[in-house]
Amino acid sequence: xxxxxxxxxxxxxxxxxxVICRLFYWQVIKAQELSVLGQLQYGRTVTVFPQRGExxxxxxxxxxxxxISYLVFANPKEIKDKNATINLLSQVLSLDAASISxxxxxxxxxxxxxxxxxxxxxxxxxxLNLQGIGFQQQYSRFYPEASLAAQLxxxxxxxxxxxxxxxxxxxxxxxxxxxxxxxxxxxxHDAFGKPILARLNQQSGxxxxxxxxxxxxxPIQFLIERVLKKSIDKYGATSGMVGVMDPKxxxxxxxxxxxxxxxxxxxxxxxxxxxxxxxxxxxxxxSTFKPLVMSGALDAKLVTPQTRCTIxxxxxxxxxxxxxxxxxxxxxxTTMTEVIQHSDNTxxxxxxxxxxxxxxINYLEKFGMGDATGIDLQGEVAPSLKPENQWYxxxxxxxxFGQGISVTPIEILTAIxxxxxxxxxxxxxxxxxxxxxxxxxxxxPPKVVDTPISPEAAKVMAEMMVNAVNKGxxxxxxxxxxxxxxxxxxxxxxxxxxxxxTKTITSFVGFAPADDPKFSMIVxxxxxxxxxxxxxxxxxIFFEIAKNILSYYGIVPSGQ
Amino acid sequence: MRKPAFTIGFLIIVILALxxxxxxxxxxxxxxxxxxxxxxxxxxxYKIENTxxxxxxxxxxxxxxxxxxxxxxxxxxxxSKFVITYPIPIAxxx
Numbered sequence: 001x002x003x004x005x006x007x008x009x010x011x012x013x014x015x016x017x018x019v020i021c022r023l024f025y026w027q028v029i030k031a032q033e034l035s036v037l038g039q040l041q042y043g044r045t046v047t048v049f050p051q052r053g054e055x056x057x058x059x060x061x062x063x064x065x066x067x068i069s070y071l072v073f074a075n076p077k078e079i080k081d082k083n084a085t086i087n088l089l090s091q092v093l094s095l096d097a098a099s100i101s102x103x104x105x106x107x108x109x110x111x112x113x114x115x116x117x118x119x120x121x122x123x124x125x126x127x128l129n130l131q132g133i134g135f136q137q138q139y140s141r142f143y144p145e146a147s148l149a150a151q152l153x154x155x156x157x158x159x160x161x162x163x164x165x166x167x168x169x170x171x172x173x174x175x176x177x178x179x180x181x182x183x184x185x186x187x188x189h190d191a192f193g194k195p196i197l198a199r200l201n202q203q204s205g206x207x208x209x210x211x212x213x214x215x216x217x218x219p220i221q222f223l224i225e226r227v228l229k230k231s232i233d234k235y236g237a238t239s240g241m242v243g244v245m246d247p248k249x250x251x252x253x254x255x256x257x258x259x260x261x262x263x264x265x266x267x268x269x270x271x272x273x274x275x276x277x278x279x280x281x282x283x284x285x286x287s288t289f290k291p292l293v294m295s296g297a298l299d300a301k302l303v304t305p306q307t308r309c310t311i312x313x314x315x316x317x318x319x320x321x322x323x324x325x326x327x328x329x330x331x332x333x334t335t336m337t338e339v340i341q342h343s344d345n346t347x348x349x350x351x352x353x354x355x356x357x358x359x360x361i362n363y364l365e366k367f368g369m370g371d372a373t374g375i376d377l378q379g380e381v382a383p384s385l386k387p388e389n390q391w392y393x394x395x396x397x398x399x400x401f402g403q404g405i406s407v408t409p410i411e412i413l414t415a416i417x418x419x420x421x422x423x424x425x426x427x428x429x430x431x432x433x434x435x436x437x438x439x440x441x442x443x444x445p446p447k448v449v450d451t452p453i454s455p456e457a458a459k460v461m462a463e464m465m466v467n468a469v470n471k472g473x474x475x476x477x478x479x480x481x482x483x484x485x486x487x488x489x490x491x492x493x494x495x496x497x498x499x500x501x502t503k504t505i506t507s508f509v510g511f512a513p514a515d516d517p518k519f520s521m522i523v524x525x526x527x528x529x530x531x532x533x534x535x536x537x538x539x540x541i542f543f544e545i546a547k548n549i550l551s552y553y554g555i556v557p558s559g560q
Numbered sequence: 561m562r563k564p565a566f567t568i569g570f571l572i573i574v575i576l577a578l579x580x581x582x583x584x585x586x587x588x589x590x591x592x593x594x595x596x597x598x599x600x601x602x603x604x605x606y607k608i609e610n611t612x613x614x615x616x617x618x619x620x621x622x623x624x625x626x627x628x629x630x631x632x633x634x635x636x637x638x639x640s641k642f643v644i645t646y647p648i649p650i651a652x653x654x
Binding site: 061062065066067068119142144145146148218219222226 | 608611612614615618619621622623624627
């Protein structure tokens with residue numbers, strides 16, 4: 001009996017071990033697969049799309065948000081009277097009847113007809129009770145301020161997979177943050193096949209996009225766009241740009257280029273309008289470059305405001321090139337303050353030669369020339385500086401007055417802002433905070449990139465620029481009662497190896513109030529026709545905008 | 561032997577009662593999808609209405625709209641602006 005008993009016991013134990021192993025296989029190893037199979041019997045997988053994040057100005061107003069729109073689709077197999085349906089769809093959707101007809105003749109159950117239609121159009125279509133026509137709710141971009149800051153913001157188009165993707169500007173640079181994460185979930189159905197709320201959001205892994213809170217000041221942005229557009233007409237220019245920055249933090253308060261585009265209908269515009277020329281176009285800065293070179297020489301203690309130029313009595317010959325002043329007027333023994341005031345090219349040759357190539361390159365690099373500023377926008381270019389061994393005597397001389405060197409407007413604005421900010425160069429940025437879908441706000445702190453000059457040199461340079469505004473060529477348009485530091489710029493455009501004297505890029509760069517700057521600004525006009533000089537075109541625009549900004553900030557006049 | 565029989569009986573009754581309760585509750589909620597669907601439709605409708613009203617609000621409070629309305633109503637930018645930079649002396653000492 002004992003062996004029989006043992007044998008039976010062994011059989012039973014083996015059987016139980018087999019059962020346990022099998023159970024382990026189904027319940028542990030295959031658990032997830034079976035769970036999905038089970039769920040599929042009473043539900044179906046749906047894709048949960050995230051909402052793209054908003055882009056808000058500094059006052060919290062969404063300059064880019066989302067609106068509900070609809071995708072219209074058709075099931076061609078359900079449509080009986082195709083001709084009537086095509087006619088009605090063509091009328092309501094303003095689509096070509098031939099393209100609708102081509103879609104409806106496809107041998108498919110689901111054909112998209114158009115997307116992005118508004119609620120009113122959807123309601124009109126619904127009232128027609130067309131068989132085989134359905135709607136899918138989706139979100140599309142909505143711009144309450146229309147084309148305000150269009151090139152700064154960019155636009156949302158489609159990628160290769162047909163999904164939303166940001167292009168240019170903030171939409172391009174912050175696409176990953178803005179777009180969020182698509183999720184998927186099982187939609188459970190009841191006995192009648194009706195969907196049951198099944199904690200979709202918690203299970204799907206879908207995350208809405210984060211919102212960007214900009215440093216952009218909406219009233220200032222609105223102001224500069226209006227003034228710029230009006231001024232381009234007034235001065236007969238082909239295009240123009242304005243940028244306003246807080247020099248103490250590097251925050252961009254406003255940035256505009258004209259002509260621009262309408263992000264709602266971006267496809268109607270040529271690609272060249274999408275680029276933010278403020279960060280992606282290079283130009284020769286001309287005289288707006290002089291404060292950078294002069295402040296380098298002041299910082300190196302090679303000159304003082306009272307230092308007299310010993311070579312300024314006439315045109316200067318350098319390596320076979322004769323260098324003139326812009327108006328062919330020459331001031332013998334002129335001081336450095338007067339060099340900036342008269343925008344004297346020969347005086348700047350004197351300063352550049354004092355600096356020498358080594359120090360010139362060193363200061364230009366510290367001011368950020370030849371390197372990207374790091375602004376958080378897509379499409380920034382950074383024209384590089386020539387290597388030291390390729391600098392000739394004439395290059396050093398012409399760089400002193402801003403010719404023979406290429407920069408972007410953002411580089412000049414950032415560099416001049418360093419003078420306004422006691423010699424500290426800040427990294428320019430447009431986004432001041434990011435708010436995630438849970439409402440958690442992460443602030444982006446200001447970042448000091450470099451300190452190109454000492455606070456003392458910065459103060460002295462600021463005073464020289466105030467003097468240039470009060471006594472220079474642009475003094476006719478200056479603001480009474482305010483101390484504004486600024487510098488005009490007129491740069492001839494190089495064409496086929498020589499300068500075309502009739503076509504210029506005029507500019508004005510400066511900051512105010514000079515003692516405690518609230519903003520720095522650059523105005524650039526491309527090929528103005530009423531005058532070729534910055535003092536007569538860009539300067540009045542600068543002061544018109546400055547007057548309004550000072551008034552907006554409630555800064556009262558304090559004397560000269 | 562009486563005690564286990566009682567326990568087994570009790571457990572069977574409990575199991576049966578729970579099974580009946582489960583069948584009853586399942587039967588009750590099996591068609592609640594309709595009610596939930598109606599509720600969800602209502603929530604969606606409110607969400608859509610909320611979004612549409614937000615759109616309208618943003619459009620009406622945009623500077624672009626306010627500026628165009630102000631222009632239409634005749635508000636224009638002042639052409640001249642006077643700024644007193646220094647106090648005017650009451651009397652000048654000779």
